[in-house]
Amino acid sequence: MNVTTPILAPGRLDVARVREDFPILGETVRGKPLVFLDSAASAQKPRVVIDAMRETMETQYANVHRGLHWMSERTTDAYEGTRDAMAALINAPDRHEIVFVRNSTEAINLVAHSFGRGILKPGLAVLISGMEHHSNIIPWMMLREAYGTELRVAPITDAGELDMAGFEALLADGKVGLVAITHMSNVLGTYTPAERIVQIAHAHGAKVLFDGSQAVVHRRVDVQALDCDFYAITGHKLYGPTGIGVLWARRELLERMPPFMGGGEMISSVSYERATWAEVPHKFEAGTPAIIEAIGLKAAIGYVQSIGYEAIAAHEASLTEHAMARLSAIEGVHILGRAQDRGGVVSFVLDRAHAHDVATLLDRQGIAVRAGHHCAEPLMRRFGVESTARASFGVYTTREEIDALGDTLERVREFFA
Amino acid sequence: MNVTTPILAPGRLDVARVREDFPILGETVRGKPLVFLDSAASAQKPRVVIDAMRETMETQYANVHRGLHWMSERTTDAYEGTRDAMAALINAPDRHEIVFVRNSTEAINLVAHSFGRGILKPGLAVLISGMEHHSNIIPWMMLREAYGTELRVAPITDAGELDMAGFEALLADGKVGLVAITHMSNVLGTYTPAERIVQIAHAHGAKVLFDGSQAVVHRRVDVQALDCDFYAITGHKLYGPTGIGVLWARRELLERMPPFMGGGEMISSVSYERATWAEVPHKFEAGTPAIIEAIGLKAAIGYVQSIGYEAIAAHEASLTEHAMARLSAIEGVHILGRAQDRGGVVSFVLDRAHAHDVATLLDRQGIAVRAGHHCAEPLMRRFGVESTARASFGVYTTREEIDALGDTLERVREFFA
Amino acid sequence: MFDDLRDLYQEVILDHGRRPRHAHRPEQVDATAKGDNPMCGDRVQVFVRYAPDGSIAETGFDARGCAISIASADLMAETVQGRTPDDARALFAAFREMARTGVCPECGGEKFDEALERLQPLSGVHEYPSRVKCATLPWHALVAALAGEKESTSE
Amino acid sequence: MFDDLRDLYQEVILDHGRRPRHAHRPEQVDATAKGDNPMCGDRVQVFVRYAPDGSIAETGFDARGCAISIASADLMAETVQGRTPDDARALFAAFREMARTGVCPECGGEKFDEALERLQPLSGVHEYPSRVKCATLPWHALVAALAGEKESTSE
């Protein structure tokens, strides 16, 4: 690769230069260079994000809104700017549809609470899939418990794809009010066929929520093209800070939904008898928001856009292909999920070795993978395993890192042989 | 003051040296040096907080818990360390009683939701006071709406103190299940008599929640000495980052309370039929928490402790005394609240000038004060005003800044005369 | 000391803020609407009386707020008098641009020249973004009243 | 390549992890309890048979988990055999210290010397904090069983 190439030739990602943007990648772990293959749990942060947060705190910080002074006005502008940036990122038609939350878990809980209790008629059902993260299971179980809403689970195939016939069958009786499904599985890497899901669900009168925690990190999301009703995003996987996430929802739904939490910033007027709510999205943002984190998230969005989703998707597709080939070649390694359309997450088990032991042995060589049930116990059960090891990739992941994983796994296999 | 003095002589705060810890205080606003008198809305951040967050992102970051690799273990240690630090700060008997939330608004909503619907018997009442922030009003109004819980409001005196006779009278019928009261008013500066409140409330069978958003910034809080049941804290006012706060609650209550949000990290096991919850506090911490912010908060706690509450309280008491004297001396200025026991928050109105106009004129000189209803509309009504201007002080506030406020207010008065 | 502030608080604003000429309810009210800025607590109710030809015969208001919002309501009442609802809306569009940016180069043409000159003292708010809504709030209420609505917010 | 890891995965651990001797339910079970580490999914059930004098005659277990937790359960079964419940608890205290810190200087005295030597291979976990619970989980379950409880967690 030519050294005079601009950081990012169109459609191409120069991983060596990208890595320079992430200070942590220079660290060593147990004396070995860090090989971070746990980005699906949380991504590392580029310098622009770190700097945006630092600069806010060093030069331009005050509480947002209501402040009639310079620092507050400037901070409010920066904070509100993230709404615009996020709306642009996911092509939301209206910046007021961007609700700030802590993470996608809160986004889904907000929908379960406000839409679930406020709009969804009693007796209706929520339909999830068999590959959901606990964050897209438990809120609906809690809604079932509190409100009687039925919970249905669409089956998945052995390849780890949504079983579309089974999915559609569960909608047939017209009792499903909401389909809540992941846009990309954090265990299998599977992308679900989002457009088709929406078409079918809408045809049966159901709204659709996508858990976009993973998907928006890896490919362009266009909520208008998807035609979905809710979309949940968590900032820390998108190279942004912790403590900030986004719920996108159609404005007409947000208008009708009752608030989730009450407090400062979300009211229009208050007496002890009656309160009226502020306009959306403020109605859903009680209390002092994660101001510094929102500003950091804007930098992360800018960073992702500067690389471009095309380049990201191409880079990750090539890594994933390489990883699938490399790991499959190792005797005793079994990969979970063989979806046609998949992203940069590879879960596997190794014969005769428990995933925790595998993870510890890899860690000893500085290689960070996740091991466990990945907050998806029912999915583990579906595949008859207790836990898996999972390698997941980001913009900074290299082929060499995957080779290091493969080589080390060979030794791990020998170790436990 | 001797230049070789350590940063903080016991009980004494060297404000010049403290100011060096806050990079933002060197900024100018509209060409004038920043005079930041809006700390009650949100405090500025010392370098140690900024550095702790930056270093985490640069050198030691991964998602917490469940990670069997070095980065995750180290990050988990740092994150969990904040629980210990916070438990020590407020003398909580058990680190598991520290629940991380976004801010005190969420802390109170959590209690309203989980204790309110899960433990509080239907038909009981919640008793607040006439000087609450909306964040300690609206959640109880929402609970009333959803659950039928009665809402009572204890009167306050013209001096801005809790009317103890009126308070006790409202408890007399034994129907109050929870007293939820501010520990320090964000408008009047009043400290409520917390120990007495608890004694009286407990004698009448009510639990007690304190909204400590303001109080813990200015004086030592000891939840065991107070003997209260819940205590809400917001990190960004305590010189920490946004996006992180704490609910402290007695463990036996947390054990009995149902979870608030569902998702990853808060479960013990999950099938579609049944989920069991993780131990407290994790039961209440669904999803990826505000990791970087918690680590920043620990640095803030350390910073506050390094100065010491004695020094902070003494410094702020002397500032407040000076401010009350200086502002009272200005013709046409009226201060709201004359509580015996008060902290560094001074709200005032100026004859013939609206608070917004006052704030804008002050801002023109680089002086940041807040103007409006301070998220306390019912309290405004109690004092027959629509809005006030409010100056509030922190560890970095100087006498000279208060003089600047006083001098400028004189000119403002002339301007509108 | 406040010389710079004279940009914002010009004498005309102080004067209209202190002694508004139109702060009352006309005898006959054909349309009315409230405006409300929850972020700062400003509230205004605007009353409109139409002339037989449908133009605005008289505007009055009842306001609680800062000098800027009251002066703006008062100057609004002056400048919309005798105009058709459409022209009042167009004038608002021009005024809003001025309040946001300080200028409005492409505004209105001749028929608004004098009105905009009258409103010009309020253009200083553009340097204080959180005050822009103070100046535009009464206009939002007016436009809501003209549309037959009851409420507006300045959002 | 994994030479350093031999600290943690010593031959004895690999061996007991792979071929545990006590991974079964005794014919007679006087006490049993489950242990559960929700953070990683390890689960173990421990069974105890008492001797007539109240000491531990036999311990067995049923476990799902990593090599370390299974080896630890197996070595535990060996080292508590014939001990009184009090001694088993004291041995756990000593072992836990060792698992956390790598050493246990003030531990137990003579009567535990041999047992701790047997458990010593597990001390390597102290460098992997998230694995410490793998090693202590079966002990938590044992202690719960001895106390007549049904469940424990390693928290």
Ligand SMILES: Cc1ncc(COP(=O)(O)O)c(C=O)c1O
């Ligand atoms: C007394 C009081 N309670 C509650 C709050 C709400 O705090 P937060 O916005 O951080 O949730 C504040 C601050 O705004 C406050 O001063």
Ligand SMILES: Cc1ncc(COP(=O)(O)O)c(C=O)c1O
């Ligand atoms: C598919 C999926 N959904 C939801 C979540 C929850 O995200 P968070 O913990 O940020 O709320 C995650 C990540 O953990 C995820 O991968």
